[in-house]
Amino acid sequence: MPTVHNWQIGREMEYPYEGARPKKQFAMVMDLNKCIACQTCTVACKTTWTPGRGQEYMFWNNVETKPYGYYPLGWDVNILNKLGVQPMEGKVYKGKTLFEAAPAGERVLGYLPDDLDYAHPNIGEDDCTGLMGQGAYLTMPHMQWMYYLPRICNHCTYPACLGSCPRQSIYKRPEDGIVLLDQYRCRGYRECVKGCPYKKTYFNPMTRVSEKCIGCYPAVENGRQTQCTITCIGKIRLQGFITTPDRAREDNPLDYLIHVAKIAKPLYPQFGLEPNVYYVPPAHVPPAFLAQMFGHGVPEAIATYRKAAQDKKLLGALLLFGATPDIIHHYKLEGRYTVGYDDKGVELVRVPLREPIQVRVEYDDRHQVHRTNIT
Amino acid sequence: MTSRKSFRWFQAVAVSALILGASLPVTAAEMGLYAPRVSESAALIDPDAAFWDQALAATVSMLPQVVTTPRHPNAAIKELRVKAVHNGQWIAFRIEWNDKTKNDRLVVDEFGDQVAVEMPVRFKKDALPSPMMGNPGGRVDIWQWRAAFQHDLEQGEPQVRDLYPNAMVDTYPDQVLRATDARPYTGAVGLDNPISHPIRTPVLDQMAEGWGTLTVEPDSQDALGKGIWRDGVWRVVIAHPLVSAGESDINLRPGDESVAAFAVWDGGNREVGARKAWSNWVPLELAK
Numbered sequence: 273m274p275t276v277h278n279w280q281i282g283r284e285m286e287y288p289y290e291g292a293r294p295k296k297q298f299a300m301v302m303d304l305n306k307c308i309a310c311q312t313c314t315v316a317c318k319t320t321w322t323p324g325r326g327q328e329y330m331f332w333n334n335v336e337t338k339p340y341g342y343y344p345l346g347w348d349v350n351i352l353n354k355l356g357v358q359p360m361e362g363k364v365y366k367g368k369t370l371f372e373a374a375p376a377g378e379r380v381l382g383y384l385p386d387d388l389d390y391a392h393p394n395i396g397e398d399d400c401t402g403l404m405g406q407g408a409y410l411t412m413p414h415m416q417w418m419y420y421l422p423r424i425c426n427h428c429t430y431p432a433c434l435g436s437c438p439r440q441s442i443y444k445r446p447e448d449g450i451v452l453l454d455q456y457r458c459r460g461y462r463e464c465v466k467g468c469p470y471k472k473t474y475f476n477p478m479t480r481v482s483e484k485c486i487g488c489y490p491a492v493e494n495g496r497q498t499q500c501t502i503t504c505i506g507k508i509r510l511q512g513f514i515t516t517p518d519r520a521r522e523d524n525p526l527d528y529l530i531h532v533a534k535i536a537k538p539l540y541p542q543f544g545l546e547p548n549v550y551y552v553p554p555a556h557v558p559p560a561f562l563a564q565m566f567g568h569g570v571p572e573a574i575a576t577y578r579k580a581a582q583d584k585k586l587l588g589a590l591l592l593f594g595a596t597p598d599i600i601h602h603y604k605l606e607g608r609y610t611v612g613y614d615d616k617g618v619e620l621v622r623v624p625l626r627e628p629i630q631v632r633v634e635y636d637d638r639h640q641v642h643r644t645n646i647t
Numbered sequence: 648m649t650s651r652k653s654f655r656w657f658q659a660v661a662v663s664a665l666i667l668g669a670s671l672p673v674t675a676a677e678m679g680l681y682a683p684r685v686s687e688s689a690a691l692i693d694p695d696a697a698f699w700d701q702a703l704a705a706t707v708s709m710l711p712q713v714v715t716t717p718r719h720p721n722a723a724i725k726e727l728r729v730k731a732v733h734n735g736q737w738i739a740f741r742i743e744w745n746d747k748t749k750n751d752r753l754v755v756d757e758f759g760d761q762v763a764v765e766m767p768v769r770f771k772k773d774a775l776p777s778p779m780m781g782n783p784g785g786r787v788d789i790w791q792w793r794a795a796f797q798h799d800l801e802q803g804e805p806q807v808r809d810l811y812p813n814a815m816v817d818t819y820p821d822q823v824l825r826a827t828d829a830r831p832y833t834g835a836v837g838l839d840n841p842i843s844h845p846i847r848t849p850v851l852d853q854m855a856e857g858w859g860t861l862t863v864e865p866d867s868q869d870a871l872g873k874g875i876w877r878d879g880v881w882r883v884v885i886a887h888p889l890v891s892a893g894e895s896d897i898n899l900r901p902g903d904e905s906v907a908a909f910a911v912w913d914g915g916n917r918e919v920g921a922r923k924a925w926s927n928w929v930p931l932e933l934a935k
Contacts, residue, residue, distance in 0.1 A: 323818075323819065323820055323832055324819065324820060324821075324832035324833055324834060325806075325807060325819055325821075325833070326807065326834070327834075328807060328811075328814060328816055376718070377713065377716055377717060377718025377719075377720065378716060378717050378718070379716050379717065384755070384756055384917070385755065385756070386755075386756050387754045387755050387756045387757070390755070436717075438715070438716070438717065438858065438859055438920055438921050439859050439861070439920075440859060455834055455835040455838050455840060456835065456838045456839075456840050458835065458840070459842050459861075459920065460753070460842060460919075461919045461920035461921075461922075462755065462758075462919065463717060463920065465755060474755075475754070475755040476834060476835070477753055477754045477755070477805075477807075477810055478806075478807065478834075478836065479833070479834040479835035479836045479840065479843045480753055480795070480835070480840075480842055480843050480844075481834070481835040481840060481842065481843065483834060
């Protein structure tokens with residue numbers, strides 16, 4: 273099996289194909305401290321891409337409650353259990369990836385969910401880890417906790433769906449790294465459904481082939497961010513392109529968040545797929561749980577995030593979330609503003625680093641009404 | 648009536664095929680298939696027709712696919728009972744195997760029963776393609792019968808409510824949009840992916856030149872067939888014209904020799920794609 277470099281686990285690893293990075297890599301950052309599980313992203317994706325026959329329980333974008341929410345049921349605990357306990361200390365992952373742990377005769381360690389595992393997309397919603405005792409008060413991290421995890425296809429650098437498909441029906445676009453599943457070539461073997469640890473390829477029983485998130489490529493090709501990103505009312509998402517750490521550009525907001533400030537982390541990097549959706553970890557959750565889910569460096573990420581107000585460059589990147597529907601390729605601080613630019617250097621958006629405070633007088637003379645000041 | 652021919656020529660060529668096919672042991676090859684000429688004029692697709700009595704059944708040993716990934720060492724079906732006949736226009740194979748469960752429902756964790764016949768597109772005794780779906784330059788014609796297609800043709804294609812009786816949906820795009828506007832929401836069906844639903848026949852006419860190259864012949868769907876599951880036994884006929892226009896089709900005349908190989912999938916054992924049982928080439932002779 274060829275060897276490829278996976279920077280997220282800090283080492284070379286086995287993969288069924290030679291490594292060839294795309295010219296650009298689609299990526300997204302989601303701030304989990306801001307997600308309220310309103311499911312606007314889910315509905316935006318659903319109405320845009322999957323309202324058809326056979327897609328009734330198919331959600332390319334879903335939001336689940338952690339630790340007890342899953343779509344499909346138990347997806348992450350099932351594959352973690354199959355992979356077994358692995359050593360995860362430090363920047364270099366010493367355990368096995370899913371490719372390295374593949375049983376004899378298989379390309380990747382995986383499992384096929386049951387049909388009913390998809391039947392309750394919002395199972396575990398708002399379930400907390402336990403009850404609060406009499407007289408308890410919150411400490412940090414919280415002793416009882418939950419958080420929301422929005423998920424799309426990770427458009428991995430080393431996709432397990434692509435690696436599992438014996439027909440090469442799945443391909444990674446060289447121009448933007450989006451992973452697509454050829455709807456004509458697929459024969460519905462479900463090897464990708466079995467192989468993807470994030471369970472982000474789905475079998476459609478009406479078309480009898482598998483389908484997956486397309487990274488809103490028609491939008492991305494036209495410089496627009498994905499539907500799930502631009503409809504997010506909490507402005508928790510930023511979609512753009514990421515470069516490898518050795519080529520990180522400080523003026524790319526995604527590079528700055530992921531490679532420079534290091535506040536955004538990949539989901540289950542130990543699986544070895546180099547997923548390209550990154551999460552700002554929730555600050556109130558026990559570090560051990562977050563280390564399992566997001567790899568090394570989580571406490572440092574949270575500490576940096578807490579001080580974002582003092583780091584204007586970081587604040588500037590965070591304030592670009594949800595600020596424009598267009599893809600921001602560069603950003604810079606200009607006085608009191610953070611300014612996002614497209615790939616041709618055209619200004620897309622200008623966001624004040626500090627939101628101006630407006631104070632309304634209690635009595636509005638012009639309209640002769642009393643008002644409650646809500647800034 | 649049937650006469651058993653000698654397939655001694657096959658002993659030599661089987662070895663050359665095996666070089667391409669890695670370490671496949673010679674198992675199914677010994678018996679061979681002799682296809683008597685029957686007088687039935689229509690396409691030979693009825694598994695219960697009387698003309699099958701004119702042919703002798705060959706037992707074909709089926710081997711688990713363990714050469715390419717994903718491997719499937721625990722293939723459920725160990726042997727097929729195969730008969731072949733022709734009528735000067737069509738060649739037909741009747742394939743029987745034991746299968747306790749009839750699997751023709753396709754949802755994420757349910758797979759359909761399937762069986763396939765493979766023949767070299769151009770038969771040359773001394774240059775057989777790999778029995779494992781051919782090889783570059785060694786093209787094979789593959790006719791695959793699918794239980795799900797048989798179900799569709801007899802009982803109609805399942806709708807969501809057939810698979811999930813309690814499904815509730817407000818509106819589908821095709822109910823509120825013009826057909827052209829709704830097409831993007833139909834996925835593989837809208838692209839006419841040939842495995843999405845059957846086109847007249849439960850048998851897909853395909854070609855291959857090695858693993859991962861299996862392609863449904865876009866303009867030449869000539870294979871016919873029918874399968875009946877009764878008392879734990881599948882009895883499936885796969886028929887194909889001896890001569891057809893496509894450049895990836897067989898071209899045979901009465902009296903010709905060739906070879907055929909078989910593959911079978913037990914849906915109840917989650918067999919699909921490379922997870923299957925297959926056979927080596929079986930020598931085949933058509934009566935004059």
